[in-house]
Every structure is written in structure tokens, then in C-alpha cells.
Amino acid sequence: ETWTMTTTWPSSLELIETDKHWVKMVNDLVDDDKLQIEFYDGGNIVPAGEVFGAVESGTIQAGADWPGYWAGRDSAFSPLATTASLFNAVDYVNWIQEWGGADLYNEVYGKFGMVYLPYGVTNNESGFRTVNKPIKTVDDLKGLRLRLSGLEQGKLLEKLGGNQVSMAGGEIYQSLERGVIDGAEFSTPNVDYSGGFQQVTKYWSTPGWHQSSSVFGVMINKAAWDALDAETQERLKIAANATMLWSLSFTEKRATEAYGEFKAAGVEIDRLDDAALAQIQQMANETIEEVACQNPLSAKVYASQLSYLKDYSSWRDASAPFNLGRTPNGPDLAKIEACAGQ
Amino acid sequence: MSGEAIALIMSGLLLLGLFMGHPLAFVLGGTAVLGAVIAGKPMVLGIVVNRIFGDVLDNYVLIAIPLFVLMARFLSDSGVTDKMFEALRHLMARVTGGLGLAVVFISILLAATTGIIGASITVMGMMALKPMLQYGYDKKLATGLIASSGCLGILIPPSIMLILMASYAPGLSVGQLFAGAMMPGVLLGLMYAIYVAAIAWFKPEWAPPVRDEEQISRAAMWRLLIVEAVPPLVLILGILGSLLAGIATATEASAIGAVLALLIVISRGRFEWATFYSALLETGRTSAMILFIVVGATAFTGVFNITGGLRASQDLIRGLADDPYMLVAMMLLVVFILGMFLDWTGIVLLSFPIFLPLVNEMGINPLWFVILMAVVLQTSFLSPPFGYALFYMRAIAPDDVSTGDIIRGVFPFILLIISMCVMIILFPSLVTWLPSTLYGG
Amino acid sequence: MGLSEMAETAANFGEASDLPIIRLINGINELVGRIVSVVAIVFAGIIIYDVFMRYVFGSPTRWAFDLSKQLYGFYFILLGGYALRHQAHVRVDLLTERMGHQFRRWTEVAGYLIFFLPFAWVFTRRSWDFAMTSLKQGEVTYGAVQLPVYPLKIAMFVAAALLLIQGVAEVLKLVLNKTDHLEPMEPMDVR
Ligand code: NA
Numbered sequence: 001e002t003w004t005m006t007t008t009w010p011s012s013l014e015l016i017e018t019d020k021h022w023v024k025m026v027n028d029l030v031d032d033d034k035l036q037i038e039f040y041d042g043g044n045i046v047p048a049g050e051v052f053g054a055v056e057s058g059t060i061q062a063g064a065d066w067p068g069y070w071a072g073r074d075s076a077f078s079p080l081a082t083t084a085s086l087f088n089a090v091d092y093v094n095w096i097q098e099w100g101g102a103d104l105y106n107e108v109y110g111k112f113g114m115v116y117l118p119y120g121v122t123n124n125e126s127g128f129r130t131v132n133k134p135i136k137t138v139d140d141l142k143g144l145r146l147r148l149s150g151l152e153q154g155k156l157l158e159k160l161g162g163n164q165v166s167m168a169g170g171e172i173y174q175s176l177e178r179g180v181i182d183g184a185e186f187s188t189p190n191v192d193y194s195g196g197f198q199q200v201t202k203y204w205s206t207p208g209w210h211q212s213s214s215v216f217g218v219m220i221n222k223a224a225w226d227a228l229d230a231e232t233q234e235r236l237k238i239a240a241n242a243t244m245l246w247s248l249s250f251t252e253k254r255a256t257e258a259y260g261e262f263k264a265a266g267v268e269i270d271r272l273d274d275a276a277l278a279q280i281q282q283m284a285n286e287t288i289e290e291v292a293c294q295n296p297l298s299a300k301v302y303a304s305q306l307s308y309l310k311d312y313s314s315w316r317d318a319s320a321p322f323n324l325g326r327t328p329n330g331p332d333l334a335k336i337e338a339c340a341g342q
Numbered sequence: 343m344s345g346e347a348i349a350l351i352m353s354g355l356l357l358l359g360l361f362m363g364h365p366l367a368f369v370l371g372g373t374a375v376l377g378a379v380i381a382g383k384p385m386v387l388g389i390v391v392n393r394i395f396g397d398v399l400d401n402y403v404l405i406a407i408p409l410f411v412l413m414a415r416f417l418s419d420s421g422v423t424d425k426m427f428e429a430l431r432h433l434m435a436r437v438t439g440g441l442g443l444a445v446v447f448i449s450i451l452l453a454a455t456t457g458i459i460g461a462s463i464t465v466m467g468m469m470a471l472k473p474m475l476q477y478g479y480d481k482k483l484a485t486g487l488i489a490s491s492g493c494l495g496i497l498i499p500p501s502i503m504l505i506l507m508a509s510y511a512p513g514l515s516v517g518q519l520f521a522g523a524m525m526p527g528v529l530l531g532l533m534y535a536i537y538v539a540a541i542a543w544f545k546p547e548w549a550p551p552v553r554d555e556e557q558i559s560r561a562a563m564w565r566l567l568i569v570e571a572v573p574p575l576v577l578i579l580g581i582l583g584s585l586l587a588g589i590a591t592a593t594e595a596s597a598i599g600a601v602l603a604l605l606i607v608i609s610r611g612r613f614e615w616a617t618f619y620s621a622l623l624e625t626g627r628t629s630a631m632i633l634f635i636v637v638g639a640t641a642f643t644g645v646f647n648i649t650g651g652l653r654a655s656q657d658l659i660r661g662l663a664d665d666p667y668m669l670v671a672m673m674l675l676v677v678f679i680l681g682m683f684l685d686w687t688g689i690v691l692l693s694f695p696i697f698l699p700l701v702n703e704m705g706i707n708p709l710w711f712v713i714l715m716a717v718v719l720q721t722s723f724l725s726p727p728f729g730y731a732l733f734y735m736r737a738i739a740p741d742d743v744s745t746g747d748i749i750r751g752v753f754p755f756i757l758l759i760i761s762m763c764v765m766i767i768l769f770p771s772l773v774t775w776l777p778s779t780l781y782g783g
Numbered sequence: 784m785g786l787s788e789m790a791e792t793a794a795n796f797g798e799a800s801d802l803p804i805i806r807l808i809n810g811i812n813e814l815v816g817r818i819v820s821v822v823a824i825v826f827a828g829i830i831i832y833d834v835f836m837r838y839v840f841g842s843p844t845r846w847a848f849d850l851s852k853q854l855y856g857f858y859f860i861l862l863g864g865y866a867l868r869h870q871a872h873v874r875v876d877l878l879t880e881r882m883g884h885q886f887r888r889w890t891e892v893a894g895y896l897i898f899f900l901p902f903a904w905v906f907t908r909r910s911w912d913f914a915m916t917s918l919k920q921g922e923v924t925y926g927a928v929q930l931p932v933y934p935l936k937i938a939m940f941v942a943a944a945l946l947l948i949q950g951v952a953e954v955l956k957l958v959l960n961k962t963d964h965l966e967p968m969e970p971m972d973v974r
């Protein structure tokens with residue numbers, strides 16, 4: 001078998017490293033007569049927004065993505081990609097591996113004739129970078145035109161008084177420079193730095209409450225997956241798990257380096273205080289409840305995530321301060337379970 | 343089937359279709375389909391529709407193309423150009439070579455207000471060619487000058503060519519390309535002016551001054567200049583100003599430009615519903631023509647890539663040139679040769695996917711390279727056998743001007759374009775200075 | 784206006800020609816072209832309204848970006864058949880100009896058969912699947928403003944079909960020797 005695989009990321013973005021890492025590992029682990037993956041950088045085969053359609057139709061066998069791009073086809077893709085002020089990267093790993101998350105990826109992608117292997121996690125995104133007005137409090141968001149991805153994220157920003165502007169990654173730099181937008185979020189600090197944002201923004205507001213962590217992975221056409229023998233399938237999964245762990249520490253290391261580079265470039269970094277974050281948490285919860293209750297499948301994913309948080313909280317909180325992350329004061333689980341029809 | 347074989351077959355089909363006189367858009371699209379089938383991968387045809395939708399329909403930057411076309415049409419309907427030319431013609435009448443200089447300066451101004459070339463060549467040809475020949479200008483100089491100066495419109499911003507280039511060059515924005523093309527474009531125009539002045543100096547019989555009875559009073563001339571030249575200047579400020587000052591994106595600037603041009607038409611009492619409607623229809627046909635070449639090219643590139651043709655072509659180029667300057671020279675030569683047969687749309691769309699990854703690989707500044715290519719593409723309008731500007735001039739020129747005159751006429755200007763390229767290679771800051779001042783980095 | 788009346792109006796846009804099918808196809812694309820060409824003014828207006836609202840009132844629209852982009856998509860793709868009907872698609876007529884009328888005619892027919900028809904067929908067939916998938920999924924844009932995407936994908940299929948039938952009409956014109964564009968074409972476009 002030979003698979004053609006592409007990704008949503010152009011070669012200029014560091015996010016593509018995760019995809020290449022997995023592809024290389026698969027090509028090393030699997031005998032050439034069983035499977036070979038021919039990988040093409042984003043945009044070379046199909047434009048980013050069309051990777052989903054190309055895998056779904058079987059034109060290509062595999063496509064690397066960030067699931068949130070497909071929220072327009074089913075809003076349940078959104079919580080598979082990121083959450084507003086809920087999960088950190090370790091939460092995603094826990095949930096995917098041991099609390100039933102992996103099945104939900106396959107259920108949602110399965111609706112479209114695909115199998116999904118999550119193989120990348122990155123922790124908190126940078127947050128907003130603004131041209132000439134710092135965001136130190138929630139009030140500072142009012143009236144700002146901010147580039148932001150995502151359905152829940154946009155609704156949450158609107159509740160906070162800002163305006164969501166959707167634009168492709170490649171247009172952000174110019175729009176910031178020309179003042180078409182007041183600020184933008186893009187990705188983790190290392191990816192932002194490679195985009196040159198330190199040249200066009202003076203202020204950086206952390207943390208990235210809109211996208212507390214992110215998942216990346218590969219969509220595989222179901223027919224192509226079924227054509228593999230069980231052992232090859234298992235090797236693909238092993239490569240995915242290994243890549244996921246690598247991606248976490250790789251990005252955190254790179255983000256740390258980039259944080260220093262942003263400071264050195266003279267960017268003023270302000271962290272929102274805990275009271276502001278509590279207020280945002282409240283509104284994020286409302287947004288999640290609203291969005292989840294418009295789509296039972298989305299509610300099912302959120303319900304599973306919230307059940308995990310609740311379940312894990314007993315031990316996580318008991319092991320403080322040596323625990324992994326925090327138990328957020330999240331949305332109402334019972335309400336979302338009701339919306340999921342459970 | 344190997345990548346080399348498929349690259350050869352698809353190039354062959356492309357040439358066949360072109361020489362059969364079939365529309366470029368469908369030669370590209372058809373070659374994509376045939377290439378996929380011949381390569382034994384008909385299943386990859388699915389990407390054709392994915393690419394057409396994602397690259398061409400769902401593309402905010404390309405909105406500017408129909409709007410800049412519409413603006414050019416409104417501007418030519420407004421009659422502003424005629425008046426401007428009249429004013430400058432009188433201003434420079436007493437000077438040897440003055441009429442020729444007026445053609446260059448008006449063309450630079452027109453170039454800075456419109457993004458397309460046909461309009462300016464036609465308008466300038468209609469207005470300037472007759473008086474130039476009448477006052478004894480050399481046929482070759484007159485036609486060559488009008489044709490070459492008219493082509494500046496696609497180099498000096500705004501330009502639909504630069505918009506399309508930005509849309510196909512990852513990481514380069516329309517604003518950067520506009521800023522980068524500004525100095526080379528204007529300098530090239532000035533080189534044309536210096537050339538005309540030199541001819542007028544050394545061979546005054548080729549570019550004689552205008553006779554006295556044609557001249558009008560100074561007052562009338564200044565009135566003409568101030569009343570007639572102001573509107574287009576407002577337009578330039580409206581478009582480039584809003585774009586460079588950060589008020590608007592290129593797409594927004596194109597909409598502002600179209601509406602400003604319409605307002606000029608109305609303010610001059612030249613508005614008629616019938617003309618307005620035919621401007622819309624003509625813009626529709628032109629935009630569809632340009633954008634369908636993009637449709638065909640995106641299909642072609644996708645299949646060329648996935649069947650291995652693209653990699654094979656890049657390996658071939660890599661094998662021939664290992665030094666960055668050598669590589670750039672070779673790619674520019676390819677563009678120049680393609681320019682004899684194809685128009686800029688096809689050249690940009692076919693060569694960018696092959697060239698730009700190599701440019702990045704070699705550590706060459708992509709902005710610099712793209713602008714160099716834009717300058718070389720000026721020749722694609724002028725080089726025989728297939729050059730738009732030659733056709734336009736042929737259509738406008740009287741019968742005693744032969745096609746040979748026109749071709750001999752543009753030849754010195756092709757040399758000037760090549761010297762401009764050499765200057766950009768020697769002094770890269772001609773391209774990079776303005777973008778880095780405006781945009782940093 | 785009833786459907787039959789519309790078809791008649793459409794047919795009247797076509798030039799007199801023997802085959803009703805050619806008149807009908809010409810007419811349909813002419814009608815589509817004359818209506819769709821006006822859309823340029825609409826998206827120009829939307830973009831300017833958005834710029835105005837942003838800088839004068841400081842309150843940009845939520846919808847202008849996606850809507851103007853979609854209208855532009857509708858606009859140019861639906862004009863493909865109309866442009867073909869007017870032979871506005873750019874071609875290299877170096878050799879064909881020098882050919883005799885008959886040879887040139889059949890060369891043009893061959894061009895349509897080798898290049899145009901395979902492309903237009905794949906474009907039509909595949910965009911049908913593409914549009915129907917989107918329609919079934921009720922696909923919308925993925926930000927806070929959820930604009931439906933399937934109308935544009937359906938328009939792409941319609942445009943492909945309009946292009947395909949116009950190509951068929953052009954082949955028929957060539958075969959029946961009813962073309963009017965075979966004379967050396969003056970460059971008509973405004974590039
Ligand atoms: Na221009």
C-alpha cells in the first residue's frame with residue numbers, strides 16, 4: 001500500500017513538525033510492502049480547508065489536521081480540538097487514552113467515513129497579541145477587533161465585548177501591521193514567533209483562556225484503514241502515541257524558548273489576574289452550555305470531558321500541589337448530559 | 343509511471359493544446375484530467391474540485407481582481423485620461439521629444455491608478471499615436487514607446503498581477519508586493535523617459551517638437567492640468583493611500599477605487615445606465631477569463647504535484663543550477679521564454695509552484711525574486727510572437743505602420759527591462775527598501 | 784414569469800441560429816451572465832459599507848468578510864459559461880491564425896474534445912458530489928457567524944454544468960460551421 005497524505009499546515013509553520021514526526025515513525029516502523037506514506041506539505045495537494053473533503057471522499061488516504069477546522073460540518077469537532085478554559089494538554093492525554101476520548105474521536109470522524117488517530121497535543125496557546133493597546137483586564141477587550149479561530153471562542157469573545165474576525169493565518173501579520181485588526185491570537189509562542197508577530201505587536205496578554213490546549217492528529221479514510229492488517233494498524237497507533245508524548249515536550253520546550261525571545265524583542269507581557277480569569281470561566285461555561293445544547297453529539301463530547309474532570313478531581317485535588325493542572329470550575333455537567341440525551 | 347515521464351507527458355499535452363489554439367484555461371484543466379488518467383491515478387481527480395473551491399472561490403484576496411478591472415473601465419469611461427494627456431501634451435509641447443515624455447508620464451500616472459494594461463495601451467494609443475505620427479515621430483519609436491509604457495500598469499501598483507502573485511506566494515502579502523514593485527516600476531518608467539530624451543537629443547528628427555499653431559495659452563493649459571489632473575490624483579491617494587496607510591486591505595482598496603472612479607464618472611456628467619451596465623458585463627467577462635485560468639492552473643498544479651511531475655521538474659532544475667544566482671538567472675530566462683508564448687496569468691500560475699520552493703530552499707529572498715519575475719514579465723506583453731501589447735498596437739495603428747515596425751519599436755524597451763533586472767540583482771534594496779520601511783522585517 | 788416564458792426570453796438572447804439547442808444554451812448563459820455581472824457592484828458595496836462602519840462608527844459588521852467572499856465566488860464561477868459564449872477565454876492563436884478555415888475549424892473541435900470536455904465533465908461530475916456532501920452535512924463557516932457554505936458549493940456545480948453545456952454548444956457551432964468567432968480575434972478584454 002502507498003498512501004498519499006497531506007496536512008492543513010504549510011511548511012513554514014512549526015506545527016507541521018508533529019505531522020512529519022508521525023509519518024517518519026510510521027515509515028520506519030512499518031515494512032515497505034505493508035504501507036508507505038507519501039507526505040506532502042500543506043497546500044501542495046489541496047488547500048487547508050479542503051483536506052477533510054479530500055480524505056472523506058477517498059481522494060487521498062490520510063490528512064493531518066486540527067479538528068476545530070471542521071466545526072462548520074459538525075460543531076462536535078470543536079471540543080475534540082480545544083476547549084475554552086477547560087482542558088490542559090495532560091487532560092487531553094488522560095481523557096483520550098483512559099477516559100474514553102479516543103472512541104469519541106472515532107465516533108465523530110466516523111460519521112464522515114474516517115478513522116482518527118490523535119497524535120499531537122500542545123498546551124496553552126499564547127493568548128492575544130495587540131498592536132497598541134494592552135489587554136490587562138476583561139474590560140480592555142471591549143470593542144476590539146480580534147482575529148480568533150473557533151465557534152465557542154468567537155461566541156465567548158462576543159460575550160466579553162470583543163469582535164471576532166476570521167482570517168487565514170497568512171493574512172494576520174499584514175492585518176496587524178496595517179491596523180485592520182487590533183490584535184490576534186494564532187498559536188503557541190514558538191509558532192507565533194516564527195510568524196514574526198513580535199515585529200507588529202507591542203503587547204501580549206496571557207494566558208490563552210480561549211484555547212487552553214489543543215489536539216492534532218490524522219484523519220484516515222475508513223476504506224484505506226480497513227485495508228491494513230491488524231498489526232499495521234497497531235503500529236500506526238503506537239507511532240501516534242509516541243508522537244503525542246514527543247509533541248507535548250517539544251512544544252513546551254520551544255514555547256519556553258520563544259517566550260524569552262518575545263521578551264528580548266521588547267514585547268510587554270501582561271497576565272490577566274485570577275479574578276478576570278474566574279469571570280471568563282463563568283462566561284466560557286455559559287458559552288459551552290449554549291453551544292453544546294444545540295447539538296447532541298457536541299453535548300456528548302463535552303459531557304464525557306466534564307465527567308472525566310469530575311472523576312479525576314478527587315485524586316487530582318488530593319495530590320495538590322504535586323498534581324497535574326487544575327480542576328476547573330466548569331460548566332454544569334447535568335445540564336449538558338441532559339442536552340446529550342443521556 | 344515515473345515523475346519524469348508524467349512531467350514530460352503533461353508538458354507535451356500543454357504545448358499541444360496551446361498550439362491548437364484552445365483556451366489556456368481548458369488546456370490546463372484538460373491536461374490535469376488526462377495526466378491523472380495516463381498516470382493511472384484517476385482517483386486523484388477528486389482534488390480538482392477541492393482545489394478550485396479552496397484556492398479560487400474561497401479566496402478573499404482575489405476579490406480585488408474584478409474590482410480593479412471595473413475601476414479601470416470606469417476610469418476610462420470618465421474621460422479623465424484624455425484630458426490629462428491633452429494638458430501634459432500642451433505643457434511639454436515646446437520641448438524636443440516632449441510628446442514622447444508626455445506619453446511616459448501619463449502612462450506612469452495611469453499605471454498608478456489602474457491595475458490592468460489593455461485600457462492604458464488602448465487609450466494612449468488612440469490619443470497619442472496619431473499626433474505623434476503627424477508631427478513626424480519615428481513610427482518605431484512612437485509605437486514601441488506607447489506599447490511599453492502602457493505595460494507599466496501591471497507592474498506599478500495597484501496591479502492585478504501582483505494580487506494574483508500574492509495569492510499564490512505563501513507568506514507574501516499584496517501590500518508587500520505593492521510596496522516592493524513601486525520603485526522598480528517607477529524607475530523603469532523613468533528609464534523609458536530618459537531613453538526618449540536621449541533620442542530627442544541625439545536624433546531630434548525622430549522626436550520633433552510640436553508646431554506653434556497647436557499650442558494653447560499658458561492659463562488654459564494650467565486650468566486643464568489642475569482641473570483635469572486632480573481627480574485621478576485623488577483616486578491614487580484614495581487607493582494607494584488607504585492601502586499603505588493601513589486603513590484598508592487590498593481588497594477593500596479595490597472596492598474604494600471602483601466606487602471613486604464611478605463617482606468621477608458621475609461628477610463629470612458622463613454617467614449613463616447603458617455604459618454603466620456594459621462596464622459591468624465587460625468586467626464580468628474579463629474577470630471570468632482571468633479567474634478561469636486560475637481554475638485550470640490549480641487543477642493542473644494539483645495533479646502535476648500528486649503524480650510526481652512537480653518533484654521531477656524541481657529535481658531537474660536543482661541538477662542544472664546549484665548556485666543561487668545561477669538558479670535565479672535560469673528561472674528568469676525560463677520566464678522570458680515562456681513570455682514569448684504565454685500571458686502572465688499562465689506563467690505565474692505554472693511557475694510559482696515549481697520555483698518558489700526552490701527559492702526558499704536556496705535561501706533567496708522570495709519578495710525580491712517575485713518582483714524580479716514581475717519585471718521580467720513586462721516583456722511577455724512585448725515579445726513576439728505572442729504579446730498582448732503588440733496586438734493592441736496592431737489594432738490601433740494605421741496601416742502604414744507595419745507589424746515589423748512595432749516589433750522593432752519595442753525591442754529597445756525589452757533591453758531596458760532587462761537592464762532594470764540587472765539593476766535589481768545588483769541593488770536588491772531597490773525592491774526591499776520600501777517594504778521593509780513600511781512593514782518591517 | 785413562467786418557466787416556459789423564461790426559456791423563451793432566454794432563447795431570444797441567443798443569436799439566430801438553426802439549432803434550437805444552440806439558441807437555448809446561448810440564451811441561458813447570456814441571461815445568467817447579464818444577471819450575475821451585476822453582483823460585482825453588490826460586493827463592492829458591502830466591502831465599502833464595512834470599511835465605512837469600521838472607521839466612521841467604529842462598529843464593523845460581523846458578516847461582511849464572509850458574505851463578500853461568497854458573493855465573489857458566485858460571481859466569477861457562474862460567469863465561466865458566459866465568457867465562453869463570448870469566446871473571451873484567452874488562447875494562443877499563433878498557428879491557428881495561419882491555418883485554412885476548414886483545418887482550423889476541425890482543430891478547434893479537436894481542442895474541445897481532447898481538453899475542454901474531459902475537464903468540464905470531471906468538474907461537473909465531481910462538483911455535484913462535492914455540493915451534495917456539503918448540503919447533506921448542512922455545512923456552515925466555522926466561526927461565531929455561521930454562514931451556510933453549501934449554496935456556494937451548489938453554485939459551483941451549476942457553474943460547471945453551464946460551462947459544460949456551453950462547450951457542447953460551441954462544438955455544435957463548429958461542426959455545423961455556424962461560428963462567428965473564427966476570424967482573427969481582436970483582443971477585446973481590458974487587461
Ligand atoms: Na498599476
Ligand code: NA
Nearest residue numbers: 681682722728
Ligand atoms: Na510575448
